Amino acid sequence: MFAxxxxxxxANRIGSRVEVATDNNLIEGILSTVTADLALVIDVSSGYGxxxxxxxSVDAINFVRFPVAA
Amino acid sequence: xxxxxxxxxxxxxxxxEMSQNLVTSNNANSVNNDSTLSHNFSLNLPGFSLDGGxxxxxxxxxxxxxxxxxTPTTIREVLLSLVNEQVQVTTPFDTISGTLLAVQDDYIVxxxxxxxxVLVRIEKIExxxxx
Numbered sequence: 001m002f003a004x005x006x007x008x009x010x011a012n013r014i015g016s017r018v019e020v021a022t023d024n025n026l027i028e029g030i031l032s033t034v035t036a037d038l039a040l041v042i043d044v045s046s047g048y049g050x051x052x053x054x055x056x057s058v059d060a061i062n063f064v065r066f067p068v069a070a
Numbered sequence: 071x072x073x074x075x076x077x078x079x080x081x082x083x084x085x086x087e088m089s090q091n092l093v094t095s096n097n098a099n100s101v102n103n104d105s106t107l108s109h110n111f112s113l114n115l116p117g118f119s120l121d122g123g124x125x126x127x128x129x130x131x132x133x134x135x136x137x138x139x140x141t142p143t144t145i146r147e148v149l150l151s152l153v154n155e156q157v158q159v160t161t162p163f164d165t166i167s168g169t170l171l172a173v174q175d176d177y178i179v180x181x182x183x184x185x186x187x188v189l190v191r192i193e194k195i196e197x198x199x200x201x
Contacts, residue, residue: 005175006176062163062191062194063164065186068186
């Protein structure tokens with residue numbers, strides 16, 4: 001049901017809305033790309049249509065939440 | 071002592087001799103202050119710990135040494151025993167509460183009360199409780 005590795009499971013969920021928590025930050029956006037070391041989240045919450053790309057080190061991630069659609 | 075092998079018996083004898091030597095040198099120190107050994111050295115025999123913080127795994131048979139069977143030794147083993155139960159998992163950022171759905175190689179899956187799925191990296195888990 002779930003992939004054995006964290007990055008493999010994230011890769012299966014590309015395109016999902018996510019909340020990524022690191023030790024000190026919470027990043028919300030759309031999961032765009034996942035490699036062994038990096039996760040790319042497109043921040044769509046900042047408004048202004050900027051679509052800021054946020055590259056997150058996988059090692060820094062505490063957890064990733066997949067909120068249920070409102 | 072009857073269940074000990076020759077090697078284990080010798081090791082215990084050596085340790086006994088060492089402890090006695092240390093006690094004698096302590097006594098000697100109190101007389102001869104020229105020694106470079108510390109005067110304040112203490113040997114805590116009643117709570118005698120063979121491993122000194124290292125896991126020597128001496129395998130002393132009935133005396134233990136391998137830990138109580140059934141006692142988890144890693145956080146992953148703790149989590150595996152809590153699958154399908156309500157848990158609280160604390161990471162540096164926040165505590166996640168919900169039903170533990172799965173324990174994989176390097177992460178766990180929790181379903182929160184809201185229905186959200188959370189993938190938590192095991193490496194980042196500080197402590198777990200069965201809420």
